[in-house]
Amino acid sequence: MCAPCCHAPPGPAGSHAAARRSTGEGRRRNYAGRVPAPSPQTDARWAVLGAGGHARSVADVLRRSGKAVVAVSGAPSGPWPDDVELLADDAQALSYAQRHGAALVPGIGANHVRLRVVDRARSHACVPPVVATTATVAPDAVLGDGTVVLEHAHVGPQASLGRAVVVNTAAVVEHDVVVGDGVHVAPGAVVLGGASVGDLTLLGSGARILPGVRVGAGCVVAAGAVVIRDVPEGARVAGIPARPIHDRQAEQTEEQQ
């Protein structure tokens, strides 16, 4: 058992948001003991899954709260301090965490990869949520395994966030919002009261989701968009108010087939 969290084994993988909506149990199961208390963790050892730009931001969050980053995994996008062990891949990070009793935290930008890696890691080691010291999280908010709340972000009362979510720098997830697994709320994006965001969706930097609006799973909301009505699963929207945009890459692939 590792120092930073947790007593219970990880719960079954699946849609956190769906679990919460259907039973209300996801809230309690994910919350119990999982939000890191600041002091007991300061001596813990942490390995970051990933070694690129997002991993650096996550490592900064850990260091600023007094935690030791002992290892990162994957191809580094630049230099890491000498006392950080560079592990070849995520598999090595998982066995490193087991051997050294380190907690794991995802530092991977791509939503689907981050969620997959977190779900794999949960059966090997602790993957608790991480909250920056400058961020605020309401005591009754729920954060799933591997969710990271970065500097100056805010998560409001009764908000429920799934696994492997990123609430990036200065982003806001307001009260009663439900955020699925593997979602990225990019820097400065705001999800207003009672809205919901489906699994694996990217909310681009500075996007605004108005109160009660439902954004489906697998969506892309462009930077700066203002979403005033529900967005169906898999849609890409941009602008004020947000409207569907073309997915040129997907269209080109279809044309080539």
Ligand SMILES: CC(=O)SCCNC(=O)CCNC(=O)[C@H](O)C(C)(C)COP(=O)(O)OP(=O)(O)OC[C@H]1O[C@@H](n2cnc3c(N)ncnc32)[C@H](O)[C@@H]1OP(=O)(O)O
């Ligand atoms: C710490 C960090 O850095 S975290 C990083 C988080 N990342 C972000 O916030 C970036 C979010 N990404 C975006 O906003 C991108 O523009 C995307 C993903 C929405 C679209 O990117 P692409 O797939 O490359 O689309 P492309 O650039 O071809 O644009 C498609 C159409 O949408 C429009 N569009 C793209 N982005 C926007 C936007 N932010 N606002 C308004 N319109 C936009 C384009 O003008 C284009 O319109 P057209 O078909 O009329 O010419």
